Amino acid sequence: MDSSNSAVSAANAAEDHFAEPARPTQEDRARLTDPAVLKNLLEQMLLVRRFEERAAELYTLGKIGGFCHLYIGQEAVGIGAISTLRPEDSILVSYREHGHALARGVDPGEVMAELYGKQSGVSEGKGGSMHLFDKTKGFLGGHGIVGGQIPLATGVAFASKYLKQNGVTLCFFGEAAVNIGSFHESLNLAALWKLPVIYICENNRFGMGTPVERSSALYDLSQKALGYNMARAQVDGMDVLAVRDVVMEAVERARKESLPTLIEARTYRFMGHSMSDPVHGHYRTKGEVDEHKRHDPIKLFTATLESVGQLTQEDVEEIDRKVREVVEDAVAFSERSDDPHPSQLHADVYTE
Amino acid sequence: MDSSNSAVSAANAAEDHFAEPARPTQEDRARLTDPAVLKNLLEQMLLVRRFEERAAELYTLGKIGGFCHLYIGQEAVGIGAISTLRPEDSILVSYREHGHALARGVDPGEVMAELYGKQSGVSEGKGGSMHLFDKTKGFLGGHGIVGGQIPLATGVAFASKYLKQNGVTLCFFGEAAVNIGSFHESLNLAALWKLPVIYICENNRFGMGTPVERSSALYDLSQKALGYNMARAQVDGMDVLAVRDVVMEAVERARKESLPTLIEARTYRFMGHSMSDPVHGHYRTKGEVDEHKRHDPIKLFTATLESVGQLTQEDVEEIDRKVREVVEDAVAFSERSDDPHPSQLHADVYTE
Amino acid sequence: MPIITYREALNQAMREEMRRDDRVFLMGEEVGYYQGAYKISKGLLDEFGPQRVLDTPITELGFTGLGVGAAMAGLRPIVEMMTFNFSLLAIDQIVNSAAKLLYMSGGQCKVPMVIRGPGGAGHQLGAQHSQALESWFCHVPGLKVVTPATPADAKGLLKSSVRDNNTVIFIESEVLYGTKGEVPEGENLIPIGVAEIKRPGKHVTIIAHSKMVLVALDAAQQLEKEGIEAEVVDPRTLRPLDTVTLIDSVKRTNRAVIVEEGWPFCGVGAQIADTIQLHAFDYLDAPILRVTGADVPMPYAKNLEHMCLPDKERVMDAVHQVLYRK
Amino acid sequence: MPIITYREALNQAMREEMRRDDRVFLMGEEVGYYQGAYKISKGLLDEFGPQRVLDTPITELGFTGLGVGAAMAGLRPIVEMMTFNFSLLAIDQIVNSAAKLLYMSGGQCKVPMVIRGPGGAGHQLGAQHSQALESWFCHVPGLKVVTPATPADAKGLLKSSVRDNNTVIFIESEVLYGTKGEVPEGENLIPIGVAEIKRPGKHVTIIAHSKMVLVALDAAQQLEKEGIEAEVVDPRTLRPLDTVTLIDSVKRTNRAVIVEEGWPFCGVGAQIADTIQLHAFDYLDAPILRVTGADVPMPYAKNLEHMCLPDKERVMDAVHQVLYRK
Ligand SMILES: Cc1ncc(C[n+]2csc(CCOP(=O)(O)OP(=O)(O)O)c2C)c(N)n1
Ligand SMILES: Cc1ncc(C[n+]2csc(CCOP(=O)(O)OP(=O)(O)O)c2C)c(N)n1
Ligand SMILES: [Mg+2]
């Protein structure tokens, strides 16, 4: 019996499908990428950055309430990853999802209006910053319970496979979420049932004030995949093109072979955990934050595009002007939108 | 920042502390083991076997009710493992815990009386087969929710370390339990906080009717330890001495270095999942069960002891007679014990 | 009308709904090869195959959440809890995802899912395996809670639940699985949210759900011999609750006894009592009495377990009290 | 008497109990280096060190279960839930281990543990972060449930909870953390299970717990101007419930209004209403009215959220109704 078992285990020892952190520089990658794509990525990163800088102001002005978690510093992850998707694909994220929503093309005005809690918001003002939904775009939230979106994303991938829609699901979560049970249960299910889902762990080093070294016994998080016989990769989350390449591979694996992947993107949060949290509390120094800001993904990417001659200083300013306008329009739209009508209170608790 | 991170991860890549499945035969081990210990191990295995064979009869007679999960076929795991402990150590098990309780020296009469639901039972008739407790022996249950005992055992180990009692905790669970969140959360906590706990996964191939290949994406279960940077081992769970040696090492690691270990013991369940389950339903054939019975841990061990000249046929029969008496006394004790007094219904819901 | 068991009724309901709609699938522990821990899914794997009848690992949180995600994405999962005791591990996904997604998304994300399995006590299963937690689910806006007592209700309500576009918590009973009753053939949907008067009477209203309906009917039969005509009302659905039928009955009988298997404090009966005193205050000739499970974790010992569960005698005592017969 | 905040009162209680007894330790997310998400544990890491003030990974099920195990083995854990919304992930260990181990083990395994943190709504935190789930915990035999409304109660009850040999669910409120009040210095234990009349009155009894006590007192003050003397009773402990004090008050006022933040259906107020109608049936001059949170997942929009929460106006309306003043 033991032999039969070892036979089994031989056939199924934790094979380590580890994708080496890809070697090329961002310049190398840029040279190999369609200029239109490059421009679009930069535009999206700038849009997200400006959108959130503005949201931060509006929060302090009391226009936005509740918890508001900014993505500033991490833009390369969501934008690089989502740039690989097709319309039939789906995205689920934690509460830190403004950037992902915008990257997926959710209307900035409707996103801002949601932060304002207006009827015209993507979730009709009922969700707020943590619960953005746009089903028409396959953007399925916006989830507030750490790890909560992981089984959901696994189920969305299950449905796509079941319905033979050939869609791929991206599931984003923070590094602190890998310690929660739903991560473990979901990855096992996805590997066991061969589901087309890609788990993207945005390792920004902290869960609120707790560094990864104090929350996980294993720091090299992509290795968590070994426990599930799942393909894995680690990538520099400050390099939008590196993220794009790694995710593209995983998307291929999901779409062609219906297999899941766990990707760890090493990034950093430039702002506090949420708007109610200081930029650097007891848990990190200003020096540390500044050090990381030297790797600002947008700075890096702009420099790259200029060095490979894809963009001039002027082009960048032009793009920046453009996205700032988009943001101002979003704010104006939100300002002139109405609060949800009181009759909405009891609407959508149940459906027909 | 990436560099700083990789520095971290270099310092903390999932090191694989894998203890090679020990090579020596059971004979080799027997020759190196104190004869008194060998005799004691055999006696315990026979006691558990006879106790449960009798319990099975009594269940069909309606003397025992509820769920009753037998350990027959797996005795070598619990008995080999528990033989390494000291009085200050603790044990937590799933609902399949008769054998572990007896191995720990819990009074057979009180265990049987508990199965009868009598006031004289270890849990005063309130627990039943699934919830045996004897705190004086550090036997802390008997837990019915799959995986439920894993965080508890982790906490018992935490307390022993906190109180500097130098006790070690053994936590037993089935192979199907590794897929549940509490396993994942607990192992991370134990590794992160360096707790003196040993997780013993009794891989009897099935969770009810589901073979491990259909419940876990990774079949070599001890490799789950890789995700937590935890020491691990795999052992033939039909070889009581092999189990004893592997657990002894882990106990050493826990007691000396306060470090956890995950051990997978490959064993097999000879009976149905519980008394209400057929010995071999749709999910396995009689042939498969019979094949595994050829590796009966008691048969193997008796043969070994005879071959190395530690025991004669007569000795074995003598031991068997003795344990059968113990079992009959336990039954008699249970028969003459009283049902819990009605006043007990509301006792011990709360304590002073 | 054919007479079948509650178990068979559930099996038929799932089979018929799975034949009718490809998007309906069944998922849970041992629902496939093992044919279901309580054999409710007998034969479904053979008929519908492993794509639509899935054995899950023991990961209630994971597979329930997976079900919610699948429902968001267009499927109609039936998630079997081997018993509802284990749903505690999945409760975060039930309460924070299934019940809230529609609302949080401003009406975009429907979660048409049925979570079903046995609730309450079996026989000597002990404290962790004998819980009747319906009041918890009833507390949560966004969920519907169905608790059929008869084979006909089980089939008709399960079919309606599978077709409902909301998440339905469908609580069965291990003790009822073997009970028999007439079940109309074919399409016979029983609407969610409609109570049924299981036995008419004019002296007292006994309100009971799930297996307590049988206890109430027993008591009513016995009471009849004493000349007491008890009306037994089964809400069948606890959320939404058919208050109209309940209140109407109490207004006719002026007395109410509520029977439930679960723990007394904050049980469903408390809510029903509150509803009655609010809407029938002036009609009540006696305080509303409740007969509930004992306020203790379920003990294993047979004699103690017996003391925990509401029985005919305790229901009759309560009726006598509200009628001031003793 | 010194005037301090509810936050400071909790901090003092933990500090004093940890000084008194080495077996008491604090565990939870961000309780240490971060000084607590709501700064309740400010300074405790510095004073007691990382052995006794432990930052946990985000594993509610794991660390709560770890706490239960530690309590079984002789420690006295204080487990902080960053908010009680997250306790849903730990509920299996709370209900199936903490609440049942003593009983299942025939009295051998005590679980002296406090699980504490804020419950209920903050400000626009949305559906998943604004739940008041006390009725769930109240339903479970083996648990005690404490819900202090004032700094003095917070301190006195937390100290008693830490010394209690059972598992205590101690529900605070984010909105109350900043509120101030007089708190007697030093040892001042408030017994678990004893209600307090926060304001005497003879026309109507308003029963409220946690932050709803402040709403009730506001309403009472306003009602006074109309010549209505409302008695405000705060159970302080929901399980065990001090029914004597509640019933006694209602017997004097003959009218009751129950205020709670949580969802209406199967809320704690339903149980309190049932208890009152049972024990004070002949004293009631009007149906018992309940003022509760709206029966919806909490919306984010400020105007809608405001509509969800009980306020002075709604409490006054209810009082007017039970007094037939309109
Ligand atoms: C189950 C649960 N526990 C606790 C919280 C409170 N909380 C919100 S975010 C957070 C930290 C999460 O960190 P990480 O997963 O790394 O994501 P990040 O915020 O860094 O993007 C915590 C503890 C929660 N929302 N859910
Ligand atoms: C959370 C939970 N889900 C389901 C069950 C029902 N159940 C009891 S034992 C069992 C199988 C467990 O298999 P394994 O962990 O391998 O242990 P074994 O029974 O083989 O010893 C299941 C599904 C349970 N008790 N708890
Ligand atoms: Mg993080």
Ligand SMILES: [Mg+2]
């Ligand atoms: Mg097994």
